[in-house]
Amino acid sequence: MAKNLKTNYLTGAEAMVKLLDGHGVKYIFGLCGDTSLPFYDALYRLNHSITHILTRDERHASYMADAYARVTGNVGICEGPSGGGATYIIPGVVEANESSIGLISLTSDVPLSSIGHFPLTELNQKELFKPLTKWNEILDNPKNLGNIVRNAFKESTSGRPGACHICFPFDIQKAEISEDDIWTQKEFSKFPALPLSPDSSKIDEIVSEISKSKNPMIICGGAIKNSFAEKELKKLVEKLNIILATSVTGKGTLADTHPNCLGVVGSNGGSISTREVIKKSDLIIFIGCRAGSVTTEKWQYPSSKTKIIHIDIDPKVIGANYKTHIALIADAKLSLIALNKKIKKNDFNGKETVQAVKQKKFLEFNKLSKINNGLIKPERIVHDLNNSLPENSYIVVDPGTPCPYFAAYYKFSKSGRYFITNRAHGALGYALPASIGVQIGKPKNKVVSVMGDGSFGFAVGELETAVRLKLPIIFIVISNSVYGWIKAGQKSSFEKRYYSVDFSRTDHAAVASAYGLKSWTVKKPKELKKIILQAIKHKGPSLIDIISQPLQDAKAPVSEWIA
Ligand SMILES: Cc1ncc(C[n+]2csc(CCOP(=O)(O)OP(=O)(O)O)c2C)c(N)n1
Ligand SMILES: [Mg+2]
Numbered sequence: 001m002a003k004n005l006k007t008n009y010l011t012g013a014e015a016m017v018k019l020l021d022g023h024g025v026k027y028i029f030g031l032c033g034d035t036s037l038p039f040y041d042a043l044y045r046l047n048h049s050i051t052h053i054l055t056r057d058e059r060h061a062s063y064m065a066d067a068y069a070r071v072t073g074n075v076g077i078c079e080g081p082s083g084g085g086a087t088y089i090i091p092g093v094v095e096a097n098e099s100s101i102g103l104i105s106l107t108s109d110v111p112l113s114s115i116g117h118f119p120l121t122e123l124n125q126k127e128l129f130k131p132l133t134k135w136n137e138i139l140d141n142p143k144n145l146g147n148i149v150r151n152a153f154k155e156s157t158s159g160r161p162g163a164c165h166i167c168f169p170f171d172i173q174k175a176e177i178s179e180d181d182i183w184t185q186k187e188f189s190k191f192p193a194l195p196l197s198p199d200s201s202k203i204d205e206i207v208s209e210i211s212k213s214k215n216p217m218i219i220c221g222g223a224i225k226n227s228f229a230e231k232e233l234k235k236l237v238e239k240l241n242i243i244l245a246t247s248v249t250g251k252g253t254l255a256d257t258h259p260n261c262l263g264v265v266g267s268n269g270g271s272i273s274t275r276e277v278i279k280k281s282d283l284i285i286f287i288g289c290r291a292g293s294v295t296t297e298k299w300q301y302p303s304s305k306t307k308i309i310h311i312d313i314d315p316k317v318i319g320a321n322y323k324t325h326i327a328l329i330a331d332a333k334l335s336l337i338a339l340n341k342k343i344k345k346n347d348f349n350g351k352e353t354v355q356a357v358k359q360k361k362f363l364e365f366n367k368l369s370k371i372n373n374g375l376i377k378p379e380r381i382v383h384d385l386n387n388s389l390p391e392n393s394y395i396v397v398d399p400g401t402p403c404p405y406f407a408a409y410y411k412f413s414k415s416g417r418y419f420i421t422n423r424a425h426g427a428l429g430y431a432l433p434a435s436i437g438v439q440i441g442k443p444k445n446k447v448v449s450v451m452g453d454g455s456f457g458f459a460v461g462e463l464e465t466a467v468r469l470k471l472p473i474i475f476i477v478i479s480n481s482v483y484g485w486i487k488a489g490q491k492s493s494f495e496k497r498y499y500s501v502d503f504s505r506t507d508h509a510a511v512a513s514a515y516g517l518k519s520w521t522v523k524k525p526k527e528l529k530k531i532i533l534q535a536i537k538h539k540g541p542s543l544i545d546i547i548s549q550p551l552q553d554a555k556a557p558v559s560e561w562i563a
Pocket of ligand 2: 400453454479480481
């Protein structure tokens with residue numbers, strides 16, 4: 001038998017596999033490396049229920065884990081090797097952490113004994129991940145392995161969920177671990193774990209304040225979807241006939257087609273008419289929403305004079321942006337259940353207001369989406385997808401053209417986590433790998449990834465993964481040969497001094513077919529729907545390259561190009 005392959009004791013690498021398996025982990029997204037070899041060997045040899053999804057870049061492994069966690073509520077696990085693997089895995093870790101998504105990033109490391117002797121890939125991982133994660137630790141003692149893994153699950157799922165990082169040195173992967181240390185605390189394998197109940201006196205205060213108000217509205221972030229509280233929210237909205245708006249991340253909190261759903265507000269996906277609603281409101285109830293720069297158009301709407309109630313699991317967000325009249329630190333779902341029990345039926349005219357605003361908001365969209373000449377407009381893309389896809393399809397979108405257009409105009413007829421985008425950093429190149437994570441988490445649903453051509457360039461390598469795994473994802477590239485969002489910023493705020501934003505056209509369909517995908521290029525508005533329907537029917541992965549009107553020339557639902 002080859003040296004170092006098997007031992008007569010439980011190794012750190014084997015213990016890690018058993019602990020992950022014990023926490024119910026079904027998928028690990030990652031990429032191999034020298035320092036990860038014992039861990040891979042343990043995955044190969046042991047009996048477990050984990051499938052390793054080999055990615056082509058650690059960045060994409062972390063984005064896949066993030067998106068998989070978003071749609072399933074399971075902790076997303078990504079892994080990579082020391083040095084470059086650890087630095088490349090960061091984007092998805094940050095995105096998950098700031099979006100309150102349970103994720104654990106596991107990176108292997110050089111042996112502890114070699115630190116300080118300039119081994120290849122040496123890096124202070126503890127310091128690197130410290131400001132980026134909710135919790136992080138180096139496994140520097142075999143005796144702590146069980147506790148550290150259990151802590152990572154506990155921290156990533158409880159309180160405000162977030163991302164954790166474990167650094168797994170090579171010699172600890174080979175060290176002896178006590179069998180007694182292999183046990184798991186099952187309640188921490190999904191998020192949110194052990195949700196915090198609301199204080200009932202605060203619920204009374206909120207009930208009384210809402211009853212006193214004239215034009216209240218609710219603005220939700222991602223928390224309703226994260227805590228699966230859509231039903232409770234709908235009940236409250238209908239009981240009060242109150243207006244419900246969301247941040248981009250909160251889209252799906254209530255079905256877009258619900259009469260009380262105003263939709264997305266703010267600078268990216270909001271409109272003048274949705275802004276007017278906020279301006280008229282005398283009480284804003286933020287639920288699981290950071291009230292950040294995009295949702296509030298740089299803290300202008302609502303104004304600092306508006307009365308604010310803020311419900312959030314994270315004390316840090318309360319009062320960060322607005323003087324808060326009533327603050328409640330609690331789980332969104334439990335807070336809504338408590339509110340529903342105490343609040344009396346009321347009528348704040350929400351449906352009526354929303355109907356009028358939506359009519360205005362969709363007036364121009366409806367016209368533009370039907371134009372049959374010229375370059376394909378973003379409105380046409382949203383319209384034709386919305387009219388072709390099954391209602392339980394997942395749409396994963398990138399920054400650039402996709403985010404504001406789909407946030408504003410795509411109408412989901414069901415509430416839930418069907419709209420996935422990366423609004424913490426809005427980094428380009430998220431949608432392609434994230435859609436792979438979504439499809440793995442939701443194998444029966446249709447998944448569509450909508451990206452700009454800039455984003456495509458960041459993530460193209462992962463098409464091989466989609467082909468290898470035979471995932472029937474539809475990839476859409478909005479091809480305009482420009483970093484359009486930035487060019488639009490130069491147009492609106494820098495007197496059209498266009499500088500270093502244009503790039504040449506890539507034949508994305510040809511690239512996709514070289515990877516083995518079915519692909520089409522569409523240039524004419526009238527042809528788009530037919531091709532989308534063909535892509536929906538196709539059994540494997542496919543890509544539609546859409547030659548589009550550049551964002552800087554379009555009528556995007558964006559009030560501020562500079563975030
Ligand atoms: C990693 C990263 N770098 C830079 C940016 C800044 N940025 C925001 S939107 C954008 C342009 C997007 O271009 P593209 O993907 O082609 O979409 P388009 O705007 O043309 O629709 C850029 C460069 C970013 N969001 N992420
Ligand atoms: Mg572009």
